[in-house]
Amino acid sequence: MPDSSFRLITLDLDDTVWPCVPVIQAAEEVFHDWLHRHAPRLAEAHDLTSMRRHRRELMDAMPEIAHDLGQIRRRSLAMLLESFDYAVGLAEEALALFDEHRNRVEPFEDVAPVLRTLSERYRLVSLTNGTANPEATPLRGLFERSITAADAGAAKPHPALFIRALEHAGCAPSQCLHLGDDPWMDVEGARAVGMTAVWVNRYGRNWPDELAPPALTVTTLHQFLNWLDTEPQRDPR
Structure with missing residues (x-):
């Protein structure tokens, strides 16, 4: 069953939910x-x-x-x-x-169906250093809020974006999962504020030797959803 302690899932956009x-x-x-x-x-x-x-x-x-x-x-x-x-x-x-x-993006084929499922169970917020607006894309309506570096006043891996999402949802870091493609900006940035971090490695990249491994590595969001559905409750890393 999904980890009941998680309430919020934050997702990077570029190269996580669509090719940039x-x-x-x-x-x-x-x-x-x-x-x-x-x-x-x-x-x-x-x-x-x-x-x-x-x-x-x-x-x-x-x-x-x-x-x-x-x-x-x-x-x-x-x-x-x-x-x-x-x-x-x-x-x-x-x-x-x-x-x-x-904003004329083409999401990876796994993204929309998985986000629809996740949105029924969790609060979803997008976090991006870029300028894309999910509400002007095929993913309209799937995120309850989208936060950019311009909104937060700093770019990932600075904690500002992550903290803004936690404040929006009224969640503690231990109640949030972050998914992103960049080991430093997404995974390390999220872990620095106490979130559990999942690496979305769509392009077969190597994980940096100098970083501790992420809680989970996936190549598709289907794998992430399966993990949520089958793993016992985990201690956030």
Whole structure:
């Protein structure tokens, strides 16, 4: 039977519930095509690689907002538009288009059915360092809340995101399971605040030697659900 002490399940989004790279690439290509039409001098001077470099430089220069990828992208684009004598207001239209395509994700096939089952038993909250909005994706309605690094004021593995989820649900860390694909940001970050952490390893990666193993490693959420249904009550790690 499922562990009755768990009330909350938090999940990372990118590369945990959907593939990240293809959707980012597609969104950036649409975004750059838009720039070719509306800010051609900028688009000709900066390809996607140089625009990413500009954002990284801005993150280094402004560490106080580096966790907020949406704000970094907005500020970077506004700066570049201004440098080529375009209206800074174009940034909002361009980024609205980017966000629309950023949310055109295709969840892994196991995700929706497992989340529907889990949502009947547990409270579900998504935690992401990115900017995706589950309510604008095929997973609409499956999370009771979605918390981003921008919301929390810090990115995983900082405890802020995890603590925000616990406060929202009124749960102690021992009552929460976190699932994510990144050993450091997800597993180690969750364990640092006292949560049980499950590693979702969809791509056959090796676990870092310097980290203690996770409570569970799965390649699909079906395996996680089976574990919940068959394992006796566990002490959180």
